[in-house]
Amino acid sequence: MTKTYCRYIDNTNPNLYDIMLNKFEIGITSEIIDKLFGDLKSALIPLIMNVNCDRITITKDYTDSELLDCATFLLDHIGFDMNRGALGIYPHGFTVTVGQNDIRIAFKHTHNPLDFVSTIIHEGGHGIFEQNVSEKLSKYENVGVDNLYALHESQSRFYENILGRNINFWIPIYNKVKEKLNLDMNLEEFVDKLNQPQRGLIRTEADELTYCLHIILRYEIERDLFNDKIDLNDLPTIWNMKMKEYLGVDVENDADGLMQDVHWSEGESGYFPSYLLGTIYDGMLLEAIEKDLGNIDELLRSGKIRKITNYLIDKIYKYGGAYNSLEVMDNIGKKELSVKPIVTYFEKKYGVKSLLKK
Secondary structure (H helix, E strand, O other), X not given: OHHHHXXXXXXXXXXXHHHHHOOOOOOOOHHHHHHHHHHHHHHHHHHHOOOEXXXXXXXXXXXXXXXXXXXHHHHHHHOOOHHHEEEEEOOOOEEEEEEOXXXXXXXXXXXXHHHHHHHHHHHHHXXXXXXXXXXXXXXXXHHOOOOOHHHHHHHHHHHHHHHOOOHHHHOOOHHHHHHHOOOOOOHHHHXXXXXXXXXXXXXHHOOOOOHHHHHHHHHHHHHHHHOOOOOHHHHHHHHHHHHHHHHOOOOOOHHHOOOOOOOOOOOOXXXXXXXXXXXXXXXXXXXXXXXXXXXXXXXXXXXXXXXXXXXXXXXXXHHOXXXXXXXXXXXXXXXXXXXXXXXXHHHHHHOOOOOOOO
């Protein structure tokens, strides 16, 4: 059905998968992604094979009100306007725009404070984007940003990973968060656990480093399936082989393997690359911010995260859907898509020399 639908969109392009990609990322082709993901895979697999497979878990009992109080505090710190937003508890975290002055963030009632803070900061990035589209665009269709999947994901992951996993983010606020979440660990221990990479089976539980390979695996399968290079019946075997090669883990059942995501059962082929393109954009965005505002560690350590938020509002958010993702990158001085900035970020953070060719 997905094949038939995409041929209604374009019956001239010989590459069916490129039609699927452009439903989510205008101007992006599999040729572009092959180069980006290929470079990233070569650089990251050696790093990932050096991390453990043991998942860090911290269990605490919280009431709904305790979680809502801490979530409100964190969202206010990064610049989400609670006067134009709302919080609620739901089985899965998400952000929904009812109107520009009614942005709603949902999060799961969890007993793991690490998952909790990551989810709140992630969804806060989505919410801040939605809240700050210029009102001048309200009479135009491009006020919506639903078509900017990679860019939107880049913003949530920028707040969650680039900012929220940085120890300097927590220096001004950790004592309050520690009290609100009843944590019995110091700042360094908390941030160390927040940043521990772990090779695992489940994409939605993956850390920022291993997550990249979860997406590359899915992209390669989608691309080859819809270009008739592999057969549907071979997917479980192909999936399991790639998980072993890329992440060094064994898949015991399809529920934790091929069938774990809803995207394919919903017919949303072509969507997965948006997640990793967002991460690649984050590396380039980090470079642009440090060029224009100075060292990001110093900004976070001094509690000036709102300065970063205001920069993003001025450079990206206020334009809503007026520009596609490639145009936004061009507007911040990044004319060429490159994985080098995000690889540099991972190298600096995890201390392993990249194999990416210079």
